[in-house]
Amino acid sequence: MLNRVIRGIAGTFILISLLLAVYVNINWLWFTAFVGVNLLQSSITRWCLMEDILKKFGIKDEKVQNQKSASKI
Numbered sequence: 065m066l067n068r069v070i071r072g073i074a075g076t077f078i079l080i081s082l083l084l085a086v087y088v089n090i091n092w093l094w095f096t097a098f099v100g101v102n103l104l105q106s107s108i109t110r111w112c113l114m115e116d117i118l119k120k121f122g123i124k125d126e127k128v129q130n131q132k133s134a135s136k137i
Contacts, residue, residue, distance in 0.1 A: 066125045070114050074099055 077099045084092035106112040119125075 066115060066118060066123050069118055069123055070112065073114060074103060 078096055081092045081095040081099070085096070102113070106115075
């Protein structure tokens with residue numbers, strides 16, 4: 065669930081910033097680049113700030129949920 069939410073947020077940010085760049089100001093492409101750099105950084109370091117934020121909001125990782133349900137059986 066957590067990975068799906070992170071991908072959804074990243075995709076939404078990119079699409080919104082592209083629309084803003086087309087219809088408002090070309091400088092919104094810097095936000096698109098920022099999202100891309102963060103995606104690249106998280107793939108290299110295995111740390112994602114959005115993941116930490118979502119965990120604080122109570123969104124669980126799929127692996128953790130599957131392990132808990134498997135241990136109850």
